[in-house]
Amino acid sequence: MSRPASSLYEPHRRIRVLAGPVFGAACFLATLTGVVVLSVLLGSIIATVLHRPGVHPWYDVASNTRDLYEFLKALVTRVRSRDPALAGFRIGIVGSLWLLVLVAVFAIPVGIGAAVFLEEYAPPGRLRRVIQTNIANLAGVPSIVYGILGLALFVRAFGLNRLALGPTLWAGGLTLGLLILPVIVIATQEALRTVPSSLRQAALALGATHWQVIRDHVLPVALPGILTGTILGLSRAIGETAPLLMVGAAGSILRLPRGPGDRYTALPVEIYNYAKEPSAEFSTIAAGGILILVVLLLSMNAVAIFIRNRYSRSVRG
Amino acid sequence: MSLPEIPVVSASSKVPAPSGVPAPSPAPAPVPPEAGPVLAAYHLSVWYGTSLALKDVTIEIPRNQITALIGPSGCGKSTLLRCFNRMNDLIPGARTEGVILCDGKEITSPDTDPVALRRRIGMVFQKPNPFPKSIHENVAWGARINGYRGNMDDLVERSLRRAALWDEVKDKLHRSGMDLSGGQQQRLCIARTLAVEPEVILMDEPCSALDPISTARVEDLMDDLKSEYTIVIVTHNMQQARRVSDMTACLMLDEDSRDKNRIGVIAEFSSTDLLFTNPKDPRTEAYITGRIG
Numbered sequence: 001m002s003r004p005a006s007s008l009y010e011p012h013r014r015i016r017v018l019a020g021p022v023f024g025a026a027c028f029l030a031t032l033t034g035v036v037v038l039s040v041l042l043g044s045i046i047a048t049v050l051h052r053p054g055v056h057p058w059y060d061v062a063s064n065t066r067d068l069y070e071f072l073k074a075l076v077t078r079v080r081s082r083d084p085a086l087a088g089f090r091i092g093i094v095g096s097l098w099l100l101v102l103v104a105v106f107a108i109p110v111g112i113g114a115a116v117f118l119e120e121y122a123p124p125g126r127l128r129r130v131i132q133t134n135i136a137n138l139a140g141v142p143s144i145v146y147g148i149l150g151l152a153l154f155v156r157a158f159g160l161n162r163l164a165l166g167p168t169l170w171a172g173g174l175t176l177g178l179l180i181l182p183v184i185v186i187a188t189q190e191a192l193r194t195v196p197s198s199l200r201q202a203a204l205a206l207g208a209t210h211w212q213v214i215r216d217h218v219l220p221v222a223l224p225g226i227l228t229g230t231i232l233g234l235s236r237a238i239g240e241t242a243p244l245l246m247v248g249a250a251g252s253i254l255r256l257p258r259g260p261g262d263r264y265t266a267l268p269v270e271i272y273n274y275a276k277e278p279s280a281e282f283s284t285i286a287a288g289g290i291l292i293l294v295v296l297l298l299s300m301n302a303v304a305i306f307i308r309n310r311y312s313r314s315v316r317g
Numbered sequence: 318m319s320l321p322e323i324p325v326v327s328a329s330s331k332v333p334a335p336s337g338v339p340a341p342s343p344a345p346a347p348v349p350p351e352a353g354p355v356l357a358a359y360h361l362s363v364w365y366g367t368s369l370a371l372k373d374v375t376i377e378i379p380r381n382q383i384t385a386l387i388g389p390s391g392c393g394k395s396t397l398l399r400c401f402n403r404m405n406d407l408i409p410g411a412r413t414e415g416v417i418l419c420d421g422k423e424i425t426s427p428d429t430d431p432v433a434l435r436r437r438i439g440m441v442f443q444k445p446n447p448f449p450k451s452i453h454e455n456v457a458w459g460a461r462i463n464g465y466r467g468n469m470d471d472l473v474e475r476s477l478r479r480a481a482l483w484d485e486v487k488d489k490l491h492r493s494g495m496d497l498s499g500g501q502q503q504r505l506c507i508a509r510t511l512a513v514e515p516e517v518i519l520m521d522e523p524c525s526a527l528d529p530i531s532t533a534r535v536e537d538l539m540d541d542l543k544s545e546y547t548i549v550i551v552t553h554n555m556q557q558a559r560r561v562s563d564m565t566a567c568l569m570l571d572e573d574s575r576d577k578n579r580i581g582v583i584a585e586f587s588s589t590d591l592l593f594t595n596p597k598d599p600r601t602e603a604y605i606t607g608r609i610g
């Protein structure tokens with residue numbers, strides 16, 4: 001107590017100075033883990049694809065790239081076949097694109113609408129908390145459970161044959177839509193919560209209605225976050241296999257779906273089917289399918305980033 | 318606490334203010350809207366949750382004049398201001414008791430539409446909060462959502478001119494309002510408020526982020542606006558209150574309450590000249606001479 005005040009401070013200079021870089025290095029390692037795993041994964045898939053008789057040496061990047069391109073192009077144009085030389089993913093790719101559209105049309109408006117209701121309109125209270133908790137829990141339900149739900153609800157309609165959709169694109173799209181609904185709702189809610197209340201107050205003080213504030217200020221500012229969540233959800237839907245197996249995308253189908261009421265198969269399902277085949281040629285084809293899927297997902301993310309940048313440049317939210 | 322003498326009503330008023338007559342009791346006598354105060358609160362108390370923030374406030378805001386609210390931090394100036402355009406509705410747990418009249422009509426009753434009320438009673442916030450949109454859109458938006466059918470570019474120019482911002486932004490109307498400096502943003506917020514042509518403008522420390530030049534401009538602007546608008550301004554700057562306002566209300570924290578809560582009350586409300594030269598309440602005197610607060 002009698003010590004002078006200055007001796008009460010022990011600044012621990014060495015530890016303070018060291019702690020920062022150590023923490024930074026640990027975070028860098030964590031980042032590296034993801035990057036390394038991803039590159040090893042992609043590299044091994046590309047290696048599998050290129051591992052065919054008569055290939056160029058690995059350092060001939062130009063020829064290898066051309067080879068890879070030709071191979072993927074062939075896979076995109078061919079349909080399922082017992083002969084590895086003729087096999088491809090055309091039907092699955094078209095099926096997956098159909099699913100993407102159906103999921104987007106169903107899940108985006110419903111998900112954003114639910115989130116806007118919960119954040120902007122629902123009176124705070126017990127009911128809202130219960131709904132909120134349930135949505136958070138739904139996001140963690142295994143996808144196969146959604147497959148079972150989709151089978152009972154959409155494919156069979158609990159035995160009401162006139163309402164049953166059968167193993168069609170409608171059933172698959174709605175099932176995947178339900179699957180990603182919680183993801184979209186939660187991401188949208190998070191985005192809406194980041195809108196500063198000073199912005200709402202500014203708009204309301206001008207005599208705006210609640211709806212005008214939501215339309216012109218809240219949603220535009222929240223849009224980048226909403227987009228990110230939505231694309232995340234759609235990417236998940238595109239990669240799902242298990243629920244689609246449940247709702248009937250399993251069969252080998254040799255013609256393109258003619259509409260959303262038609263039977264279909266999807267890219268991951270076809271990859272799964274090829275990967276089950278014993279011969280090595282088919283694993284090459286399966287690896288090629290995975291590459292196509294990755295390209296599809298990356299271009300979806302690129303579109304999202306593009307829209308986001310363009311949008312935030314024009315309003316600077 | 319008793320009501321101050323009847324506020325000096327502006328010269329343009331049709332009914333001369335009776336001087337020396339004691340103020341009317343809580344229920345205001347039916348006066349033609351044009352003559353009476355544009356805004357008035359009688360025995361207004363405001364709670365946030367269970368804590369009382371403002372107690373038994375009675376104040377009449379005269380038309381076409383500038384009324385300043387001064388007082389120490391936390392005494393409820395912003396709270397009182399927010400009561401007048403019902404922004405307190407947005408704060409969960411906020412509750413008011415008492416009567417608030419706008420042109421003689423009760424604004425706290427459930428059948429008053431806060432949306433319509435806020436259009437008539439504009440507000441400039443303490444922190445500049447422009448929309449993350451273009452400068453043009455910042456001004457035009459409020460008019461558009463209120464169904465303005467005139468020439469929008471003219472309105473934007475007129476509003477920006479009145480807010481003394483036009484010359485600085487006329488070449489970059491498409492640029493984001495967020496790119497402006499703090500002082501320019503505040504004037505943009507004033508322009509945005511003017512564009513919807515309210516009757517009353519509530520200003521919550523509009524100059525606290527401004528340099529002396531911008532402050533002087535805003536003060537000039539308020540003087541200009543006085544002929545058409547009624548202005549209520551919160552300020553911590555005594556000189557500013559003295560310079561711009563016709564009436565001044567000094568709020569204080571009531572110290573002697575049972576549960577140690579500090580509650581805002583109106584210590585004194587009178588014409589600015591009187592309040593600053595001859596304060597009746599010792600707390601007011603202490604505050605304006607800088608001895609407390």
Ligand SMILES: Nc1ncnc2c1ncn2[C@@H]1O[C@H](COP(=O)(O)OP(=O)(O)OP(=O)(O)O)[C@@H](O)[C@H]1O
Binds near residue numbers: 365370392408
């Ligand atoms: N949103 C709120 N929720 C709870 N209490 C609040 C809220 N806003 C204000 N208060 C309380 O009400 C009292 C008055 O606050 P108010 O903001 O009106 O003060 P003020 O006079 O504007 O102060 P300042 O000059 O610092 O801006 C304070 O005790 C404050 O803690």
Ligand SMILES: [Mg+2]
Binds near residue numbers: 395
């Ligand atoms: Mg305040």
